Amino acid sequence: MKVHTLVSEDYGENTYIAETGTNKAVIIDPGADYESIKGVLATNNLSAEYVFLTHGHYDHIISAHNFEPSIIYAHISEKELIQTPAYNLSSYMGSGISLKNINYIEGEEGFVKGFKYMHTPGHTGGCMIIIKDDCLFSGDTLFYDTVGRTDLPSGNPRMLKESLKVFERLDKNLIVYPGHGQPFTLKDAYGSNYFLR
Numbered sequence: 773m774k775v776h777t778l779v780s781e782d783y784g785e786n787t788y789i790a791e792t793g794t795n796k797a798v799i800i801d802p803g804a805d806y807e808s809i810k811g812v813l814a815t816n817n818l819s820a821e822y823v824f825l826t827h828g829h830y831d832h833i834i835s836a837h838n839f840e841p842s843i844i845y846a847h848i849s850e851k852e853l854i855q856t857p858a859y860n861l862s863s864y865m866g867s868g869i870s871l872k873n874i875n876y877i878e879g880e881e882g883f884v885k886g887f888k889y890m891h892t893p894g895h896t897g898g899c900m901i902i903i904k905d906d907c908l909f910s911g912d913t914l915f916y917d918t919v920g921r922t923d924l925p926s927g928n929p930r931m932l933k934e935s936l937k938v939f940e941r942l943d944k945n946l947i948v949y950p951g952h953g954q955p956f957t958l959k960d961a962y963g964s965n966y967f968l969r
């Protein structure tokens with residue numbers, strides 16, 4: 773799957789635009805500015821079919837309001853955080869983001885719109901990873917050599933440790949596209965990441 777990456781200037785957050793078919797794209801974590809996202813879509817002749825939120829932190833959802841709520845998907849356990857500026861931390865950034873009426877996915881894992889999701893609480897209570905073809909979008913659950921912090925609202929280090937076990941049963945050739953930083957293979961992460969040992 774061809775994946776375009778936009779890095780937000782302010783927060784170093786990765787917004788991914790994945791080409792899912794002819795002229796079709798899915799956006800993962802629209803934290804980059806909307807003009808840039810629109811630019812990538814236009815340049816590549818794509819239209820956004822769906823938007824997935826790996827979790828609800830402000831730096832991953834800044835541009836989400838530009839999309840129809842009906843095409844946005846997040847995990848049900850993230851609902852309160854997505855609707856509450858003090859929890860998604862947008863209130864501290866002077867914006868106050870509260871997304872309403874988006875689609876909430878239930879269960880520990882499954883498929884939505886051809887993407888596999890796995891609920892991986894820990895960084896926040898409703899974090900999920902998203903997998904399609906050879907791509908794994910890990911949000912702030914897994915980075916190359918570390919994991920997401922667990923000291924923010926709904927964070928829980930014990931749950932994160934448990935969630936990291938899901939990577940054991942996944943194909944190690946998957947390319948991991950993290951919420952921050954460069955992509956890497958899951959195999960590489962097992963060599964570099966203390967938290968996966």
Ligand SMILES: [Zn+2]
Pocket residue numbers: 827829895912920
């Ligand atoms: Zn986060």
